[in-house]
Amino acid sequence: MDLIIRRAAIQGSEGLHDIGIRGDRIDVLTPHLGERAPVELDAAGSLVTPSLVETHIHLDAVLTVGQPRHNRTGSLFEGIEIWGERIKTLTHEDVKQRATTALKWMLAHGVTHVRTHVDVCDPNLTALGALLEVREDVRDAITIQIVAFPQQGIYSFPDGEQLMIRALEMGADVVGGIPHYEWTREYGERDVRTVLRLAAEYDRPADLHCDETDDDQSRFLELVAAETVRLGLQGRVTASHTTAMHSYNNAYAYRLIRWIRKAGVHIITNPLDNSVLQGRFDNYPIRRGFTRVKELLANGINVCIGHDSIMDPWYPLGVGDPLQGCFVMVHYGQMSGRDELEMMLDLVTSRAAACFGADDYGLGAGKRADLVVFDAPTAVDAVRTMAARRWVISRGRVVAETQPARSTVRWNGRDEAVRFVL
Ligand SMILES: [Zn+2]
Structure with missing residues (x-):
């Protein structure tokens, strides 16, 4: 063995396990592994899961908050205005540097697979060129999928369709779309048809920003589903938002x-x-504006959680941790039932991996050794405490390590450790 994780708690399994890793593969999971390895990590009863999968981020916009000005209202529309100003100063190095910083943040949180959208409504495709390079730079630790994303519409932006095709020819992995943002419903329908036709022609998955609005008349998802069936693309198409x-x-x-x-x-x-x-646009009561996660899951549809933005004109917060999305989902989606809490982590691990199309993903012999050791004993504790990722393993190598914060209280004249777990 090259690496052994000892005394790991595993979701759905009784007792603790040792995980033996050879090369970039999980070799064995067993209650006690007799042999030794040059690197041994003691999970000491903490949870070990497959690594986290970020399915929706905009790496070309990350870490631009406040540039050139802050979003005073916090609205989508002021965000779009500010982005329109910032994009004028976008350069190759600027995108590379910010994207790389954000990827390091994500890796420290256990993310080894990232699907990023990149705005291709740019005749120079500057951000795409930069992210194609980043994809190669980080390949040893993080698998990146780049979505050719027509932020301003395929038919509402000059030469939008040609730019989409150029982006795919240059190496974008996934076909994006934005039907609800096109100037007319008819353009929106053309957007959907084109995205899925390109997905079929170029043999790439599709992932559309779809019906991201509170308008109950925005109904492009039905066409996405119909075209998916017509073109035989089942399992290869994603609708975001x-x-x-x-x-x-x-x-x-x-x-x-x-x-x-x-x-x-x-x-x-x-x-x-x-x-x-x-x-x-609501007066009270204000709608939550979330998709119907509970109902989708109950009907056997794969749902996962994306981060979307980290410190950009639309969302000024974030540290690149998918668990923050899980935490908010519990509240906003009212998913605090016990079974819902226990499966929440799946929305950024196994379910996200299914959407991503990650090969060899999972916790089993023969799977690729992409793993996270949490500083928490269970999946519920991990989400509840936003637990530190003690170690992150990618392709069988330790790629990130975090020293968890330790708290002490002065209690009746003595120092006492506080751990926040029962
Ligand atoms: Zn998005």
């Missing part, structure tokens, strides 16, 4: 959810951004 589903009438939502299941469309919800951006 789908916040309008919150506002659909129940009869329509019922019919739509059956359609999504039939098409095998993955849904990505982005609790951090959408909790602050949606419902901005």
Whole structure:
């Protein structure tokens, strides 16, 4: 063995396990492994899971908060205005440097797979060029998928379709779209049809920003599902946000959810951004503007959680930790039931990996050794305490390490350690 993790708690398994890693693979999981390895990590009863998968981030916009000015209202529309100003000063090095910093933050939080959107409504495709280089630079530790994302629309931006094709030819991994943002409903329908046609032609997955609005008349997801079935792309198509589903009438939502299941469309919800951006046109009561996560999951549809933004004009917070999305999801989606809490981490691990199409992912012999050791005994504790990622392992190597904070209280004249776990 090259690496052994000792005394690991594993979701769904009784007792503790040793995990033996040879090369970049998990070789064995067993209650006690007799042999030794040059690197041994003692999990000491803490939770070990497969690494985290970030399915929705905009690496071209990360870490630009306050440039050239702060978003005073916090609204989507002021964010778009500010981004329109910032994008004029976008350079290759600027994108590379910010994206790389954000990826280091994510890696420290256990993320080894990242799907990033990149705005291709730019005749020079500056950000795409930079992110293609970053994808190669970090390949040993992080697998990156780049989505060709037409931020201003495929048909509402000059030569939008040509730019999409150029981005795919240059090496973008995934076809993006934004039907609800196109100038007209007809353009939006063309957007969906083009995205899925390109996905079929170029044999790439598709991931569209879809119905990210509180407008209950925004209904492009049904066309995404229909085209997915027509073109035989089941399992390869993702709809991100789908916040309008919150506002659909129940009869329509019922019919739509059956359609999504039939098409095998993955849904990505982005609790951090959408909790602050949606419902901005409402007087009280203010809608939450979330997709119907509980109902989607109950109907056998794959749902995962994305971060979306880290410190950009739309969302000024974030440290690149998918667990923050889980924490907000519990509250905003009212998913505090015991079973819901226990599976919340799956929305940034196994379910996210299914959306990503990650090969060899999971905690089993023969799977690639991409693992996280949490400083918490259970998945619920990990989300509750936003537990430190004690060690992060990618391709069988330790790629990040965090010393957890330790608290002490002065209690009756003595120092006493406080651990926040029962
Ligand atoms: Zn997005």
